[in-house]
Amino acid sequence: MEHYYYLHTNGSLIHKRFRPDPSDFIIKIWKLDTEDRKSGWILCIEALALGANKERVMELKEKWGLTNEDAQEFIKRAGSFIPGRLEIDKTGAGWRVTREYIGGTQHIYGPTVLEALAKLVRKRGNRGGKTT
Numbered sequence: 001m002e003h004y005y006y007l008h009t010n011g012s013l014i015h016k017r018f019r020p021d022p023s024d025f026i027i028k029i030w031k032l033d034t035e036d037r038k039s040g041w042i043l044c045i046e047a048l049a050l051g052a053n054k055e056r057v058m059e060l061k062e063k064w065g066l067t068n069e070d071a072q073e074f075i076k077r078a079g080s081f082i083p084g085r086l087e088i089d090k091t092g093a094g095w096r097v098t099r100e101y102i103g104g105t106q107h108i109y110g111p112t113v114l115e116a117l118a119k120l121v122r123k124r125g126n127r128g129g130k131t132t
Helices: 037-049 053-061 070-077 113-124
Strands: 002-008 012-017 026-035 087-091 093-100 103-108
Touching: 002 037, 012 053, 026 053, 037 070, 037 113, 053 103, 053 113, 070 087, 070 113, 093 113, 103 113
Parallel strands: none
Antiparallel strands: 002 012, 002 026, 087 093, 093 103
16 A cells, blocks of 8 residues: 655655645655555655654654664665665664775664664765655
8 A cells, every 4th residue: 555755844754645745845755655665664764864853753663663684675675775785784882884886885873774874875965856
């Protein structure tokens, strides 16, 4: 089943059953397919990278069962979402995402895999368009 979420300019991540019309107060719209976990990961990563309310994103992460361990499967299927070869490692303080790409290697750290992936997307400058 499809659902839509949009990021409001005030940082709220809002659910709609039907696709909202783009407007000046919408930063981005995502289509969530409840049969495809990848869409949940992408929504949470991009929303956090774009400045969504962290508490709301973490609430959705828990609701959808997007665990640090589940992230291993996500990165295998991430495809072109984050180009390069990704690895996830547990560190003493949290998690490290390593991205190997043609130009070099990048290490990003975060308390959760989701937060590390969001930092990586933010550093890459992935601001996206209005819709996914």
